[in-house]
Amino acid sequence: MQPPRTPAETETALAAELRTVRPALLSPYAAGLPGARAAVLTRLWRGLAHEPLPWVTHRAAGPDGLTLRLADGRRLHGPRPDAYATATTVTEVELAGTAYEHPAALMTALELPHSRAFAAELAHSVASLALSRAGQVPSGAPRALWEWEQRVVDGHPFHPNCRSRPGFSVAEQLAYAPEHRPVVELGMVAVREDDCRSTGAWPYREAGRVLIPVHPWQARHVLKDEQPVGNGLAAHPLMSLRTLAVPGGPHVKTALSARLTSSVRDISVYSITSAATVSAFMESMAGRLDGLLHITRTLGAVSAGSPDLAAVSRESPDLYAGPGEQVVPVAALAAGIRPQSPAWLAQFSRLALTVGLRLLELGVALEAHGQNLLVVLSPAGTPVRLVYRDLADIRISPARLARHRIPVPDLTGRIVTDDESVLRSKLFGSLVAGTLAATAGSGPALREALRAAVRDLPRGPDLLALLREPVPAKALTLMRLSPERPGDSWARLPNPLAARPTDSPIGHSS
Structure with missing residues (x-):
């Protein structure tokens, strides 16, 4: 069995493949590696700072940054992170006096259970992200929905594995990955x-x-x-x-x-x-x-008795655009492809929270992240309504439906639950900690947008929970370091709407 590659070997191996299949991208790929390392390190440091990691025993924020005390006595130090930021960049984190610029090298040095496998994924994420960025060329404004989607080059705004694609060769990434426009x-x-x-x-x-x-x-x-x-x-x-x-x-x-x-x-x-x-x-x-x-309707679905041979056909969201309107995936807004003003962000937040909270009260929790959620823009660019696609991960509450005398669908399995924490985490974790946070780009911007958005919303129990309690977010780093634990793990982020907002990291699991 061959020893795992170092981060440098992973980057070099990708370059060697690139030299064969697309040599013109070699130079921009090499130039993009430092930025890709920082982008993935930024996502990793956010997870280390805010998630309920069992081997972090204490967190202390000071004027020079944040220090984590580890169970083995070592200290991990880095910038003081904003749990909702996407525009900031972390270029270095210090572990026991040694500075690390590469997220995979840092993860290897932490020597945690499963950290070597996670480090390999991080190394692949860095190299693939540099490759994704290398192939970009200036062009005009997107017109078709798929053109908007292919502009989302960096992938998930908060996941360290934002571009990890193990099992894909360079030729396959270029042939199949959306940001390469095949x-x-x-x-x-x-x-x-x-x-x-x-x-x-x-x-x-x-x-x-x-x-x-x-x-x-x-x-x-x-x-x-x-x-x-x-x-x-x-x-x-x-x-x-x-x-x-x-x-x-x-x-x-x-x-x-x-x-x-x-x-x-x-x-x-x-x-x-x-x-x-x-x-x-x-x-x-x-x-x-x-x-x-x-809702983009499912037109048909088929399986040959195996999850490896199945497919789903559903409507295109473009069907829900009127004359002069445009349907835009929210992830494209979060990626800065269409920058928006604070007033626009407040309008969009009000629309998204109105829809999400009304559905939650009725008995449905959407997983409204930037990939599933799309916004219909008027000819003037105003957000007027939403489109939601891919219904596989919603949650349905029979008890809430019954309260509103809504017939309960004939469904069983994980999609059905009356657990309040599961329902609220599904919506708030995807919509607030994910979609709205990434679109806002920072905690302060998110706070102002949410304050304007919730001002006139009905004060039901779900909104009160959003106003008063920590915001749930998937603990993405913890989940990769806990492959033996099925299902989702959760962090609790500082509430930007709290009376005394703080950016001090906190974390609880559920």
């Missing part, structure tokens, strides 16, 4: 109808067989015995990489059994069989919100 040819695998589970009206069929669109990476690395047949689909990859926009047609979510950021994402048989029910239910719930929210 057109991807999806293959079609033919399966007998009797061997499939499906819901909705599946559009791809041939001679009594069901045709399942397959991502070429999946076909090569996972479905080695399945040979695509017939004509495939030429499509534009979106932010999630495994979901692609068919020009003039639907968005197709494919199975892609690779680890992206936190986990290996598949399409479970459960999500296939429940897709039509969830879609119809959410369409009816959106109808209760006075036109402020649209």
Whole structure:
């Protein structure tokens, strides 16, 4: 078994592949490495500073920064972090008197359980981020939705694995990753109808067989015995990489059994069989919100009995733009592609919180992060309503639905819960600690936007919790260092709306 690569070896190996497949990117790739290291280190330091890590015994903030005392007696010191910032950059963190500029080197030096595996992911994240940035060229304003999505170059605004793509060669990243702007040819695998589970009206069929669109990476690395047949689909990859926009047609979510950021994402048989029910239910719930929210309907879903061979077809969000309007993924706003004023941010925050809180009161918690949530902009650029896509990770509360005399859908499994903390964490962790924080870019900007947004909202128990309690956020670093623990882990961030706002790091698990 070969020893793991050092960060430098990972970066050099990527450069060697690049020299073969795209030598013109070698120079911008090398020039982008220092910035990529700092970008990933910034995300990692935020996690170390704010998450409930069991091996951090004490945190002390002072005028010169933040010091963490570790269980083994060592001290970890870095800048005082803003839990909601995306515009600041951390270039160096000191562990036991040694300065580290590379996040993977720091993680290796910490010598924690699972830290070497996480360090390898961080090294890959740095190298892939430098590659993603190297291929960017100036161009005009995006027009199609997929063009907006392909402008989100840096990936997740808070996850250290923002661009980690283990299992992808350089050639495959260039061929399939959205920020490299490729057109991807999806293959079609033919399966007998009797061997499939499906819901909705599946559009791809041939001679009594069901045709399942397959991502070429999946076909090569996972479905080695399945040979695509017939004509495939030429499509534009979106932010999630495994979901692609068919020009003039639907968005197709494919199975892609690779680890992206936190986990290996598949399409479970459960999500296939429940897709039509969830879609119809959410369409009816959106109808209760006075036109402020649209749901991209699931058109059809199919599985050949395996999460490795499945696909979902759903509407394009572009269908919900009126004359002169534009649908923009919120992650593009957070990435600074369309900078907004404080007044605009307050308008958008009010719209997003109105929709999120009203749905939560009725009995649905959205996972409203910047990839799932889109905003419809008027011709003047004003946020007028929202579009939500990908219903796999929402949560539905039968008790709340019953209180409002709303029929409970025939669903079981993880999507159903009456746990108040789970429901609020799902919405607030994605919308406030994720979408709104990243769009605002800093704690102070988020505080001002939220103060303006909540001024006229009804003071129900969910809003009061948001006003008074720490803000839940997924503990992304802890989750990567705890692979044996299933499900989500949570941090509790300083509440920007508290009477005495503080940026002192705190953390609790739940």
